[in-house]
Amino acid sequence: MAYYIGIDIGGTNIACGIVDDDFNIVARAKVKTNAPRPYAEILEDIKKSVRLACEELGISPSDASSIGIGCPGTCNTDGVVEYSNNLGFINVPLRTDIETEFGVKTYLDNDANAAAFGEFVAGAAKGANNAIAITLGTGVGSGIIINGKLYSGSNCAGGEIGHTVIVVDGRPCTCGRKGCFEAYSSATGLGKMTAEAAQLHPDSLLAKQIEEDGKCGARTAYLAMKKGCAVGKEVTESYVKYLACGIANVINTFQPDILCIGGGVCNEGDTLMVPLKKAVAEQIYTKNSKKNTEIAVCSLGNDAGIIGAAMLYRSI
């Protein structure tokens, strides 16, 4: 049995897992990221996470067939993290540093790309040739797989599908543009639309739900809708409209075998997916084609990042 080490570096935790040939995570370790702090310190903790996971399994890091790292920010083909806003990294040679430490061939890619690759190798997009994975979280992350390999453009910064405008002059986005897909379809965007609707309808069940919960998030409108709230229903319908628009844009561009979406809002299951698939089907250019993109929910959850990182050697 061969082992592949996958490291998923997040703003909060460095998660390391050892993945076997069947894509099972057979050992894990977690170390706090405590970002931002100097690269040298974070690097030591990344190494530590690898040693801890290997100890758990009773192997040495050098027994691994490869190491893969998913890191937030722009990761170039030389294995350098050019820039990571979350971690405060600027031009750090992360791949080489890990490869030198353990003497094991090491691969590096962006964390969203690694997670998408995880879904492609072992999750919802398994068996596809071309696939897109979109994560609806604080932002809208995405990874593009073309002919079985991750695609991130000529400067390794592509795949920012969240930052494509779907409403010219629309809602302001963190990237500086107005009307980005992310501003509408992220969990954050849904929360904002929900809060605005509650403010407009202070007597609605939706407004009461927010009061009850003491917060307004991506689940709020769905909770209110399930209690019969018309305002909540309107918000969820509006959310699906924007999400379907962005997804239809991606399909008209890439026509992948599979497009999978992940993130907390996908826990709504059919309540989200049935109207979403219907709205997308009405909008795609290939309505009448025999073969169309399958839309699915990501299946690996948080493990996608570790599994995808561990499998990065397959994307070269």
Place this chain on the structure above:
Amino acid sequence: MAYYIGIDIGGTNIACGIVDDDFNIVARAKVKTNAPRPYAEILEDIKKSVRLACEELGISPSDASSIGIGCPGTCNTDGVVEYSNNLGFINVPLRTDIETEFGVKTYLDNDANAAAFGEFVAGAAKGANNAIAITLGTGVGSGIIINGKLYSGSNCAGGEIGHTVIVVDGRPCTCGRKGCFEAYSSATGLGKMTAEAAQLHPDSLLAKQIEEDGKCGARTAYLAMKKGCAVGKEVTESYVKYLACGIANVINTFQPDILCIGGGVCNEGDTLMVPLKKAVAEQIYTKNSKKNTEIAVCSLGNDAGIIGAAMLYRSI
């Protein structure tokens, strides 16, 4: 010297050219398409165009190294035109029919893809690894080149960048969606915006320009602007805004080496390109990157289709 036959099938003409190793078209022939009419008849005229071009050069079709065909519609990897609205083709085995006739290895792709590939091999996108070509004509056509090969998705119908929505609930598009990039950025879209502005401002120089010309097209607003018309200027600014939005979307997604645009409106030169490049630069996600997408004007004009078709063997 090797020769490559390229066939560009349009709604009006079947244009055949013989291309040499330096990408020069060394012989040409043109036959009327007269679409729609039965496939068998059009096929005979496609063959005729090949024979005529070869006669001009004094070679036999079987002397050619390969034949390539660019055809409107969905062309699959089996060399079948699954559907061409313009030509009335449904599931016709065009590649095999031409290959059998001349005994020369034949390739088939969509006409917009072939033209994009022409720009990639011999035109504005020469030397790129990843490139996008966008044609601003009656519609907005596009071709995607990834790692030196045409990409058209899992069902050969991808690359419909013109049918990505940039204005939710915006202008109706021929595809059935509302607010497509094509509805704003095509020559047709520009003409419509111009006509609307003239109607709102019947005393403007723009309105007079339309009266003078007896028509309203993609050039009208630029002509009026150059004469000092504020309304015409506003239309061109609005056009650039939408065009820049769509182009920035494409760059944030693909981060290609080069994105080249073609079509009559590009004849405006710097009047179009200077404000366009500025607006795109302000919107892309990689404003601060060392390497960003070059935006250029397509350089092969109508020959892109023939040259790209002739070179299709390189995309396999």
